[in-house]
Amino acid sequence: xxxxxxxxxxxGSPGQSVTISxxxxxxxxxxxxxxxxxxxxxxxxxxxxxYEVSKRPSGVPDRFSGSKSGNTASLTVSGLQAGDEADxxxxxxxxxxxxxIFGGGTKLTVL
Amino acid sequence: EVQLVESGGGLVQPGGSLRLxxxxxxxxxxxxxxxxxxxxxxxxxxxxxxINEAGSEKYYLDSVKGRFTISRDNAQNSLYLQMxxxxxxxxxxxxxxxxxPPHYFxxxxxxxxxxxxx
Numbered sequence: 001x002x003x004x005x006x007x008x009x010x011x012g013s014p015g016q017s018v019t020i021s022x023x024x025x026x027x028x029x030x031x032x033x034x035x036x037x038x039x040x041x042x043x044x045x046x047x048x049x050x051y052e053v054s055k056r057p058s059g060v061p062d063r064f065s066g067s068k069s070g071n072t073a074s075l076t077v078s079g080l081q082a083g084d085e086a087d088x089x090x091x092x093x094x095x096x097x098x099x100x101i102f103g104g105g106t107k108l109t110v111l
Numbered sequence: 112e113v114q115l116v117e118s119g120g121g122l123v124q125p126g127g128s129l130r131l132x133x134x135x136x137x138x139x140x141x142x143x144x145x146x147x148x149x150x151x152x153x154x155x156x157x158x159x160x161x162i163n164e165a166g167s168e169k170y171y172l173d174s175v176k177g178r179f180t181i182s183r184d185n186a187q188n189s190l191y192l193q194m195x196x197x198x199x200x201x202x203x204x205x206x207x208x209x210x211x212p213p214h215y216f217x218x219x220x221x222x223x224x225x226x227x228x229x
Contacts, residue, residue: 003155036215038156045206045222046148046156051215089156093214098170100146100158100214 004029004090004103011109017078020106022090023071028101029092030071037066037075040087040105049088050075077108085110113137113218115207120223127197127227133190133207133220140183144210145190147181149203150222157203160192161210174200197227 005023012018022029022037029035035053038046048057050066053073063079073092077084090103119131131147147159160181161170169181180193190207204224208216 032213034213034215038216040156045219046216047219048215048217051211051217052213057217091156091158091215098161098168098214099172100161102148102156102158105155 002101004092004101006088006090006103006106008104009107009109011111012077012080013111014080014082016080017076018080018108019074019076020088020090020108022073022075022092022103024073024092024101025071028071028094029068029073031095032093033068034093035066035068035073036091037064037073038089038091039084040089042086046089080110082110084108113209115209115218115220117205117207117220117223120205120225122226122228123197124229125198125227128193128195129197129225131192131194131205131207131223131225133192135188135209138209138218139185140188140190141185144212145181145183146208146210146216147190147192148206148208148216148219149201150206151200151203154203159205162190194225197225199227201225202227 037050040046053068054066094101114136162181178196204222206222209218
């Protein structure tokens with residue numbers, strides 16, 4: 001199974017909003033509401049930011065939001081801050097046989 | 112604080128074996144599915160394996176099936192990944208992660224580096 005498709009990079013100025021897309025197929029993103037997003041700062045472990053398409057874990061600012069339309073999921077970061085600069089990965093289950101796939105990752109730069 | 116701590120990584124020759132361990136703090140493994148996820152140097156995340164609460168169901172990435180074995184000892188509160196027939200493509204930081212249904216990872220360890228090289 002191929003990785004989900006994410007743009008390799010995204011950028012925005014402080015205070016602006018940026019949206020990162022994640023495209024899959026009807027066998028993964030399109031077939032289930034189990035998209036999650038992870039933030040990874042350089043040299044650190046990933047951190048859960050969004051689960052079940054649009055839910056935020058406790059402690060994650062509401063500047064982070066998720067959505068899905070068809071086979072494409074999106075992560076929007078509003079009110080960009082310097083600390084948001086990191087790699088972001090989407091994730092989805094891939095079928096009914098308990099497999100998981102990640103996107104290739106998007107490097108978010110705050111200009 | 113909920114944490115996971117991996118150990119067991121290191122340098123191994125091609126064709127060799129290695130066993131990774133993962134121990135939680137702040138919670139017990141009992142009652143949670145667990146997983147291993149890896150990240151090759153400069154690359155993205157790649158799911159490797161799942162194990163259910165009792166250890167009776169296991170699922171693997173196709174490329175590691177037959178070479179890697181995920182297991183757990185709930186009495187010892189530990190998760191393991193036994194890796195054999197290792198190749199250069201297995202070089203990565205290996206993370207253990209706690210799984211929440213349906214399929215997301217809410218707690219990650221700091222990772223342990225496995226380098227396969229002669």
